[in-house]
Amino acid sequence: xxxxxxxxxxxxxxxxxxxxxxxxxxxxxxxxxxxxxxxxxxxxxxxxxxxxxxxxxxxxxxxxxxxxxxxxxxxxxxxxxxxxxxxxxxxxxxxxxxxxxxxxxxxxxxxxxxxxxxxxxxxxxxxxxxxxxxxxxxxxxxxxxxxxxxxxxxxxxxxxxxxxxxxxxxxxxxxxxxxxxxxxxxxxxxxxxxxxxxxxxxxxxxxxxxxxxxxxxxxxxxxxxxxxxxxxxxxxxxxxxxxxxxxxxxxxxxxxxxxxxxxxxxxxxxxxxxxxxxxxxxxxxxxxxxxxxxxxxxxxxxxxxxxxxxxxxxxxxxxxxxxxxxxxxxxxxxxxxxxxxxxxxxxxxxxxxxxxxxxxxxxxxxxxxxxxxxxxxxxxxxxxxxxxxxxxxxxxxxxxxxxxxxxxxxxxxxxxxxxxxxxxxxxxxxxxxxxxxxxxxxxxxxxxxxxxxxxxxxxxxxxxxxxxx
Numbered sequence: 001x002x003x004x005x006x007x008x009x010x011x012x013x014x015x016x017x018x019x020x021x022x023x024x025x026x027x028x029x030x031x032x033x034x035x036x037x038x039x040x041x042x043x044x045x046x047x048x049x050x051x052x053x054x055x056x057x058x059x060x061x062x063x064x065x066x067x068x069x070x071x072x073x074x075x076x077x078x079x080x081x082x083x084x085x086x087x088x089x090x091x092x093x094x095x096x097x098x099x100x101x102x103x104x105x106x107x108x109x110x111x112x113x114x115x116x117x118x119x120x121x122x123x124x125x126x127x128x129x130x131x132x133x134x135x136x137x138x139x140x141x142x143x144x145x146x147x148x149x150x151x152x153x154x155x156x157x158x159x160x161x162x163x164x165x166x167x168x169x170x171x172x173x174x175x176x177x178x179x180x181x182x183x184x185x186x187x188x189x190x191x192x193x194x195x196x197x198x199x200x201x202x203x204x205x206x207x208x209x210x211x212x213x214x215x216x217x218x219x220x221x222x223x224x225x226x227x228x229x230x231x232x233x234x235x236x237x238x239x240x241x242x243x244x245x246x247x248x249x250x251x252x253x254x255x256x257x258x259x260x261x262x263x264x265x266x267x268x269x270x271x272x273x274x275x276x277x278x279x280x281x282x283x284x285x286x287x288x289x290x291x292x293x294x295x296x297x298x299x300x301x302x303x304x305x306x307x308x309x310x311x312x313x314x315x316x317x318x319x320x321x322x323x324x325x326x327x328x329x330x331x332x333x334x335x336x337x338x339x340x341x342x343x344x345x346x347x348x349x350x351x352x353x354x355x356x357x358x359x360x361x362x363x364x365x366x367x368x369x370x371x372x373x374x375x376x377x378x379x380x381x382x383x384x385x386x387x388x389x390x391x392x393x394x395x396x397x398x399x400x401x402x403x404x405x406x407x408x409x410x411x412x413x414x415x416x417x418x419x420x421x422x423x424x425x426x427x428x429x430x431x432x433x434x435x436x437x438x439x440x441x442x443x444x445x446x447x448x449x450x451x452x453x454x455x456x457x458x459x460x461x462x463x464x465x466x467x468x469x
Contacts, residue, residue, distance in 0.1 A: 050253050051461045054272075057246040058454050061276060064242050065283050065446035068235030069439045072290050075228030076436040079294070082224055083302060084429060086148060087217035091309035093141040094210045096134050098316030099414075101202045103131035104169050105323035106407070108191060109395045111182035121184035121392045122399040126407060138162065145213065154213055161205040168198035185391035187327055196332055199324055207317065214313075218306055225302065228435070229294040236287035243280025247273055250457075268460030272453035279446045286438050293435025301428025304356045308421035311350035312414065315372075318343040319410050322379060326386065326398055344376070351417075364420050371413040378406045 110122025142162075146155045172194035179188050250273040254266055318340055325336035351372060353365035378397065381404075385394035401408045 047461060050256070051457060054246075054249055054253055054457050055454055057242075057249050058272070058276060058450050058457070061239070061242050061246045061279065062446055062450040064235070064239050065279055065450070066443035068231075068239055068283070068287065069442035069446070072228065072232045072235060072287060073436060073439050073442070075224065075231050076290060076294065076432060079221065079224040079228050079297070080429065080432040080436065082217060082221045083432070084425070086145070087214065087221050087306075088309070088425060089141055089144050090210065090214035090217050091313060093138065093145070094207065094214055094313035095316045095414075096137045096141060097202065097206050097210055098313060098320050100131055100134035100138060101199060102316065102320035102323045103127045103134060104172070104198070105195060105320065105327055106399050107131065107173065108176055108187035108195060108327045109185060109323070109398050111184035111186065111395070113392055114183050117181060122395040123401060123407065124399065126401055127399060135166075151213060151216070154209060158206060158209050158213075161201060161209065165198050165201045165206060168194050168201060172198060184395040185326070192327055192329070195324070196328065199320075202320075203317075211313075214309075221302065225294055225298050229291050232287045232291035232294065232435075236284050236291070239283045239287065240280060243276060243283070246276045247280065250276060266460045268456040272456040272460065275449045275453040275456070279449050283442075283446060286442065289438040290435045293431050293438055297428050297431035297435060300358075301424055301426075301431055304361075305421055305424035305428055307350050307356060308417060308424060311347055312417050312421060314343055314347050314350060315375075315410075315414060315417065318347060319375075319406075319414075322382070322406070323398065326382065326394065340379075347372075364423070368413070368417050368420055371409070371416050374403075374409040375406070375413045378404065378409050382406055 104127075106127035107124055110120065110124040110127075113119040113121050142155055142158055145151060148155075172191045175188050175191040175194060176182065182188070250269060254269050254273070257266055257269070321336050321340040321343060325333050325340065328336060351365070351369055353362055357365045382394050382397050385391075385397060396405070398406050401411075403409070
């Protein structure tokens with residue numbers, strides 16, 4: 001008997017009846033863990049998307065570095081041009097016009113002594129030569145300013161006014177020359193009248209127009225200073241933020257590749273990251289240096305130079321007013337006296353070194369103030385002599401070129417003031433050049449470094465892409 005014969009027969013499974021209207025119970029399924037969705041897929045697609053992202057970040061960083069460098073360099077270049085080639089020229093024009101007026105008034109003061117016809121009192125030749133030099137200088141300065149087409153109307157108006165001034169001044173000189181034996185301090189009345197009219201043209205038309213032109217360029221320089229500084233700061237911040245973002249993307253990508261491909265480091269991507277970081281740091285330093293250079297150019301050059309240039313022009317106007325006061329009659333002389341007092345008060349404030357001069361510059365300011373006091377002392381002496389009726393001695397004090405004479409001491413004061421203003425302008429130019437040259441090599445440096453970084457990114461990802469072929 002076999003085993004199959006002795007084994008009891010297998011019981012057939014019978015399905016229990018399911019009540020009507022009841023759904024069958026679902027059969028349990030095996031547990032399957034949920035998988036996290038990948039936003040960019042897997043394998044070569046994810047690698048390609050990350051490569052494009054890295055290249056886009058490097059391209060954006062390169063764009064910011066290049067555009068920022070060009071923008072800041074253009075801003076600092078415009079600032080230097082406006083101050084050195086326009087504001088400085090306009091300031092010189094104001095001085096030259098005022099001194100021209102002073103010298104032409106001085107030509108009327110000298111003459112023969114009332115007691116000795118063979119004795120000449122005063123130095124007319126010095127005034128004539130200086131007036132010719134100033135007139136030539138005015139023409140040259142106007143020609144330089146005429147190159148700025150935006151101010152062409154103002155420059156043409158100055159030329160027109162200068163023509164009227166020359167006409168009246170020439171008539172005054174012609175009338176004065178007709179008197180072959182003029183007494184010192186007593187020019188012909190008609191010559192004085194023409195000089196009064198010429199002075200009116202100078203002070204009502206020429207000097208206000210020159211002042212407006214100078215103020216326009218000073219304001220333009222100040223606006224460009226703010227623009228250059230703000231651009232340097234703005235681009236520095238933008239470069240820093242975008243550079244750190246690009247470095248973060250590259251570091252994150254390397255971490256992902258190390259996890260996905262079981263490699264610790266990708267040399268090409270590491271070099272690309274170093275290039276991006278270097279451009280970010282170097283750009284931030286260079287742009288910050290440019291902003292600091294603009295600040296230094298303003299605080300240590302532009303502001304003190306502006307005051308000194310203004311002082312030089314005001315001093316020339318004061319000297320011209322003094323000269324006209326001497327040759328004019330009492331009616332016009334009172335107005336000249338009031339104008340001189342107002343100009344001197346303004347000059348005292350402009351020459352004060354407080355808040356503008358450094359410790360190293362104070363001796364130079366004190367030297368200017370000392371020579372200014374000599375000029376003021378000469379003016380007091382001149383007015384005292386005229387009040388005392390010593391016109392001949394007063395004419396000599398006004399026009400002679402020796403220590404204690406107005407002509408010499410004003411020249412000495414004005415020359416020293418011009419030298420100090422020139423030093424401040426040189427300081428401005430030095431700092432402005434430093435700001436401009438802080439970005440030397442840019443934009444070639446970031447373009448080359450980040451272009452190389454992009455190539456390294458492609459070289460670094462190429463072996464990984466080859467693994468999927």
